[in-house]
Amino acid sequence: MPTSPVAELRAALGAVAAEVRGEALADAPRIERPPKPEFGDYSSNAALLAAPALGEPPRTVAERIGGLLTERLGEGVERVEVAGPGFLNLFMSDAWCRGALAAAMGQEEAFGAGAREAGESILVEFVSANPTGPLTVASGRHAAYGDSLCRILEFAGHRVEREFYVNDHGSQVRLFGESIQARARGDEPPEGGYKGEYVTELAGRIDGAAGADPDGLATRGVELMIEGVRGSLERFGVRFDRFFSERSLHQCGALDLVSTTLEERGEVYEHEGASWLRTTAHGDDKDRVLERSSGELTYFASDIAYHRDKLERGYDRAIDVLGADHHGYVGRMRAAWIALGGEPDRLEFLIMQLVNLLEHGRRMAMSKREGEFVTLDDLIDDIGVDAARYFLVQRSHDTTLDLDLTLARERSQDNPVYYVQYAHARIASILRKAGEPAVAEAVARDLSASTEILHPSARALLKRLLELPEEVTLAAERRAPHRLTVYGHDVAHDFSAFYRDCRVVGAAEEGGDEGFRIAMCVLAKRVLARSLGLLGVSAPEEM
RNA sequence: GCGCCCGUAGCUCAGUGGAUAGAGCGCUGCCCUCCGGAGGCAGAAGUCGGAGGUUCGAAUCCUCCCGGGCGCGCCA
Numbered sequence: 332m333p334t335s336p337v338a339e340l341r342a343a344l345g346a347v348a349a350e351v352r353g354e355a356l357a358d359a360p361r362i363e364r365p366p367k368p369e370f371g372d373y374s375s376n377a378a379l380l381a382a383p384a385l386g387e388p389p390r391t392v393a394e395r396i397g398g399l400l401t402e403r404l405g406e407g408v409e410r411v412e413v414a415g416p417g418f419l420n421l422f423m424s425d426a427w428c429r430g431a432l433a434a435a436m437g438q439e440e441a442f443g444a445g446a447r448e449a450g451e452s453i454l455v456e457f458v459s460a461n462p463t464g465p466l467t468v469a470s471g472r473h474a475a476y477g478d479s480l481c482r483i484l485e486f487a488g489h490r491v492e493r494e495f496y497v498n499d500h501g502s503q504v505r506l507f508g509e510s511i512q513a514r515a516r517g518d519e520p521p522e523g524g525y526k527g528e529y530v531t532e533l534a535g536r537i538d539g540a541a542g543a544d545p546d547g548l549a550t551r552g553v554e555l556m557i558e559g560v561r562g563s564l565e566r567f568g569v570r571f572d573r574f575f576s577e578r579s580l581h582q583c584g585a586l587d588l589v590s591t592t593l594e595e596r597g598e599v600y601e602h603e604g605a606s607w608l609r610t611t612a613h614g615d616d617k618d619r620v621l622e623r624s625s626g627e628l629t630y631f632a633s634d635i636a637y638h639r640d641k642l643e644r645g646y647d648r649a650i651d652v653l654g655a656d657h658h659g660y661v662g663r664m665r666a667a668w669i670a671l672g673g674e675p676d677r678l679e680f681l682i683m684q685l686v687n688l689l690e691h692g693r694r695m696a697m698s699k700r701e702g703e704f705v706t707l708d709d710l711i712d713d714i715g716v717d718a719a720r721y722f723l724v725q726r727s728h729d730t731t732l733d734l735d736l737t738l739a740r741e742r743s744q745d746n747p748v749y750y751v752q753y754a755h756a757r758i759a760s761i762l763r764k765a766g767e768p769a770v771a772e773a774v775a776r777d778l779s780a781s782t783e784i785l786h787p788s789a790r791a792l793l794k795r796l797l798e799l800p801e802e803v804t805l806a807a808e809r810r811a812p813h814r815l816t817v818y819g820h821d822v823a824h825d826f827s828a829f830y831r832d833c834r835v836v837g838a839a840e841e842g843g844d845e846g847f848r849i850a851m852c853v854l855a856k857r858v859l860a861r862s863l864g865l866l867g868v869s870a871p872e873e874m
Numbered sequence: 875g876c877g878c879c880c881g882u883a884g885c886u887c888a889g890u891g892g893a894u895a896g897a898g899c900g901c902u903g904c905c906c907u908c909c910g911g912a913g914g915c916a917g918a919a920g921u922c923g924g925a926g927g928u929u930c931g932a933a934u935c936c937u938c939c940c941g942g943g944c945g946c947g948c949c950a
Contacts, residue, residue, distance in 0.1 A: 366893060376892065379930080389930075415893050416930060461950080503950055605948055616877075616946085623948040630950050658878050659945045684879065685944075726887065729879055731943065733886065738899085745912085747898060753912050761909050809890080817888055820897075827913065836909045874912070 335442075335800040336431035337362055340373065340404075340421075347399045348377040351392060356380050364794065368787070371412065371420035372794060378417040389417025428785050428793055429847070433778040435797060436850055443799035443861055445488030445807070451647035452490045455481050458564070458571075458652075459496040462553045463507040463525060466563050468723075469654070471707035472686045472732060475723035475867065477652045478569040479812035480681075482865045487807035492646075493571045496637060499553045500578040501630060508549025515540035515548075563707050567716060568867040575640075577633050585636040586628055589671075590621060592639070598670040608635075610666035619663050635667045642673045650679045650810075652728075658682045681810055683728050689735040705736075714739045717868045721748035724812045724866055747820055751863060752871055754823035757830070758856040759872040765836050765849050773849035783844040788832040789851060792825040796858050803865075812866060819862035826855050 341362045349355045360377035378393030385392055390413055397411040397419055407427040412420040435442050457477025460470045481491045498504070507530075510520035515534035520526050534540045537551050557574065564570070580586060590606070593599050598609050604624030608631075611618050621632045641649045653660070661680045668678045688705055710719050713736060722739060725747075726732045739746070762770050785793070798818070806814045835852055838845040860870035 361892090363892085366895090370893075374893085379892075383930085418893070498950070501950065603948085607948095620948045625948075627948085629948070633950095655879070655944050657945085657950095661878080682879070682944095730887080731880070735886085738886090745899070749912055750898090753910085757910055757913090764909055813888080817897075824897090830909080831914060834909065874910090 335797060336427075336434050337373075337797050337801065343403055344375055344377050344396075344400060344419075347396055347403060348381050350399060351395050352381040352384060364798075365418075365420060370414060370418075371422040372790070373421040373423070374414075375419045375421070376417075378413075378419060382417060393417045393419050425783070425785050426779075428790060429781050429783065430779045431797055432793055432847070432850060432854065435854055436774065436778060440857070442854075442857065443803050444486055445800075445804060447488045450488035450490060452492075452645075453484055453648045453650060454492050454494060454641055454644070454646045455484070455650045456494045456496055456641075456652065458569075459498070460560065461498050461503060462556045462560065463503060464527060464556065465529060466560055466707040468688055468705050468707060468710050468734070469686045471567065471710060471719065472723045473652055473654070473683055474564060474567055474569045474707070475720045476683060476728050476812060478567075479720075479724050479815075479866050480650075480652075480810055482867065483803065483806050483812055483815070486861075486865060487803055489807070492573065493569075494573045494575055495571045497553070497557060497574050497576050497578075498630075499550075499576050500581055500633065504549045504553060505545060507552055508545035508547070511537065511540060511548040511552050512543065512545050515543075563711075566711060567707060568720065575637065577637070580633055580636045580640070585640065586632055589636040589639050590632070593621075593635075593670060596670065596672075608663075608667060608670065610663045610670070613666035613669040615662040615666040631663065631667075634664060635671070638664065638668055638673075638678070639671050642668070642671055646677075648677050648679060650681060652681045652683060655682055655684045681728060684731045686723070686732045686734055689733060689737070710736075717752070718746050718748050720867045721746075721816060725816045727811065727813050747816070748868060749874075751819045751823045751859060752869070753874060754826050755856060755859040755863070755870045756872060756874045758826065758852050758859070761830075761835050761852055762849070762856070765845075765852075769845070770849055770853065773846040774853060776846060778847060778850055781844045781847040783847040786829075786833050788825075788828040789848075792822075792829040792851065792855065795822055795825045796854050799858050799861065806865075815862050815865055819859060819866075822855065822858055822862065826859075829855075 341360065344360050344362065345356065348360055356377070358380055360375050360380055362373050362375055365371055365374040378389050378396050381396070382389040382392045393413040397413060400419070400421075401408055401411050404427075406424055407430070409422040409424045412422070414420050438444075455477060457480075458466070458470055458473045460466055460473075466474070478493070481493050485491050506521065506524050510524035510526070510530050511534045513520045513524065514531040515537070520530065533552055533555060536555060537543070537548065540548060543551075561571075561574075590599070593608060598612070599606055599621065600609060601607070605620050606622040607618045608621050609618055619631055620629050621635075622628050638649070651664070658680075661682070665675060665678060665680070669675055707719075714722070718739065722734055723732070783789075802814060802818045806812055829851065833843065833848055834841055835845065835848040838848050863870045
């Protein structure tokens, strides 16, 4: 397993704290960046955690832990101070920093990656937009979020499959077919039908549409829409492993099977001519209809069949990324999952909040059926893939996102994504200037043997770069890709300070070790490229 | 009425138990003999929606209240 210098430090601290405590701490001690440079390179709450059980003042415990830690780390640590209520502040030596850089460099592209042995197999279902229109910006947020999450989970060591559920069955699809037919005949779409211009365009692309029946048109229309959706997603850098058709579930009898299974399990009852699933037995607030009194199956029934399929495929975990307007659906779906024999913890719902598009500070209406929407393609045309992806994952998924198009256009120069990309391009430029042989030599040599005295800016940058493994872990665990936009920005900022204070090419002129500084640049470049890559944003060599 | 999400600087938002709460944009003022100025530095700007509680310690956890968004169908 790739380990990191910070992880080793944490392990050492944990061992020492356990020794003082007499047994392992209930909570692993934290290693954090202290708020101020006077507090050292790292600080830990280990003594605060151990003190209550020992019945001793935290500062006394801290002194003992500090003493043992100093012994254990030897020349790695310059000094350990006890501060405040009992924090341990660690001041690392230059030797430790050099060793840490060497260790991180040695991991090459695997730096920051999680252990595959501990990984899970995870199915992530996201976007799953109705195939009755092009992808909107809201779907774009789902795509950007879901895909980044998958990239992060994969890098963190999990095996991930991306799946798009296609609602190609039911009344909406029929209505779609009727709308296409109407347009083909030069009529208005039926009441509640699809009025977007793309429907007319679609009608023109289907031969003999005016004379065709609505069901056939719906099938063909959905095919063409999915083709378009795939194209938009491809352009956006998002590729699915599978487009799962709802209709295929109906065709292979999966719905009958699931009904039978649930009946056999005693989860279903008849009431007023309909059949109901007793979801209240598994935490839902009311029971739900599976088969209407008309004999028609509900959408919910399809979804249960779909989730049964997921369950049987045997993933360790299934994640459903849903829109905010579907949150009411979580309770019943989880209940159905349990009714099918699934473990509740293995089905996870992530609710995406809405995207408000602002144009000139005004909120834009977005209704697919009325045809008033901005498509993902429009957005990409407008601000580009990189900016679009970055903007759409910049905020936590559970908060409403305001995206002001006017602002995104006008301020494209001040766009934070350019700031991070610029830092990457600038490093590439420095490395070009240094020359390939010098870079190759710096990467190959034993950096821990360098005599470089680290400038505070270099030290700050190095510590930031060493945070990557922890950031990846947290982003994966918390399903929080947006953390990496913050992290990438921090790296770019710290690199700027390093660049200002430490000459790389020609470092010898100011008494520095050029090779060591080149290695710092290489690691910074890798970390930036990794952070951007996990967000699906490009890391350009020049801009 | 019930459920889910949100409320942090003028604006958009980071920060899921630690020290004096941060960033971007906007605002004020500086810095190009220098490896890329798409940059850097400094400053102004906060009752972390409110009130209780838990804790050595709360923006963070619990309870209640207020404000905003989204749901609550034999629709999908």
